[in-house]
Amino acid sequence: MFYYLFQFLDKQLNFPGAGVFQYISFRAAMALIVSLIISMVFGKRIINVLHKKQVGETVRDLGLEGQLQKKGTPTMGGLIILSAIIVPTLLFAKLHNVYILLMLLSTVWLGAIGFLDDYIKVFKKDKEGLAGRFKVMGQIGIGLIVGITLYFHNDVVVRERVHSSGKSAYTIEMVNDADQVAARMPEYSSADTKSMKTTIPFVKNNEFDYSWLLAFLGDGYQKWAWLIFIPIVIIIVTAVSNGANITDGIDGLATGTSAIIGVTLGILAYVSGNRVFADYLNIMYLPNSGELVIYIAAFVGACVGFLWYNSFPAQVFMGDTGSLALGGIIAVFAIAIRKELLIPILCGVFLVENLSVILQVYVFKRRKKKYGIEYAREHRFLKMAPLHHHYQKLGMHESKIVSRFWIIGIMLAVLAIVTLKLR
Secondary structure (H helix, E strand, O other): OHHHHHHHHHHHHOOOOHHHHHOHHHHHHHHHHHHHHHHHHHHHHHHHHHHHOOOEOOOOOOOOOOOHHHOOOEOOOHHHHHHHHHHHHHHHOOOOOHHHHHHHHHHHHHHHHHHHHHHHHHOOOOOOOOOHHHHHHHHHHHHHHHHHHHHHOOOOOEEEEOOOOOOOOOEEEEOOOOOOEEEEOOOEEEEEEOOOEEEOOOOOOOEEEHHHHHHHHOOOHHHHOHHHHHHHHHHHHHHHHHHHHHHOOOOOHHHHHHHHHHHHHHHHHHHHOOHHHHHHOOOOEOOOHHHHHHHHHHHHHHHHHHHHHHOOOOOOOOHHHHHHHHHHHHHHHHHHOOOHHHHHHHOHHHHHHHHHHHHHHHHHHHHHHHHOHHHHHHOOOOOOOOHHHHHHHOOOOHHHHHHHHHHHHHHHHHHHHHOOOOO
């Protein structure tokens, strides 16, 4: 909203300083600041309201140290995160941008699924919450919308290079052997093209087109690329959303990990939406995608601000209202900037937490079938799943577990950024 207001003031009234709103970096900084204010200042008020409404967490006794002390801690704190993302985005982003609209829809959609689950648990006193099949149906629904939009919308395009050398067109040339330099702008086509290309990490000339998987169909196979792209989008959104949900088991783990991932995605979005940086790094240039930096700045601010109350000992839990939304947002964002194949690296913590549950169930069923229920119980793959509970069972304090998972998350984030040149 402010973007349009200050654009009017700049163009029509020549208002001093109004032109600064043209810069993505400025608007991203403002979105970050406002999201922090909302999550930290107004977040406290929301927590007080949740206390008064007795929206407390129901805790099962799993034999974990300090677990029962969490009983009654307000949940549904994801409302703080959602508010701190949506409000700054509405204030500072270009609301006609298809990427921004898609991210806002995904945020509200997945937040609503999580809110419904928390509502059933808290107010209907049903510990199971929303049935799993309905959660998955909701995740499939938003994945379908995202896939269709990114594939068919006319504003979702790629700017192709016109040179064929495979090297960066951005060069620094010496002028008359002096210290002055002249920068030659990247050689991109003036026309935008529809393309289903994405980025493959660690590979030189690292672009992969989903339509290539259908080359066996013969001439015109490109028009059927949606048969591959849309199901992949659905799988990624569902998997990452559930991964974040599983990770949200101890104070600050999912929140801090999501903030680290958000910073990395912000860097990737900025270079992908900037013509010069995209060419220098030899990655795809995505017109209009730079606007996503404003959204992800609000996302990071919301996570960091929420961590003020969610760090150990937590004063509020995000519940499924927050965790389902965080994972889904990360997935949709990565797909939008054509970096979805980086998710196994960037979201490595979510991935390992997911795999720990899958392996725990698989090994238990296998041993139960082969050796019996008693043997399977005594010889579990992990002492408890997800993985963070396994370490708790080993006697490690949850704040140390969270800190170490954050360190791993930072290492993975750095690796994800390094892949821009490490190929």
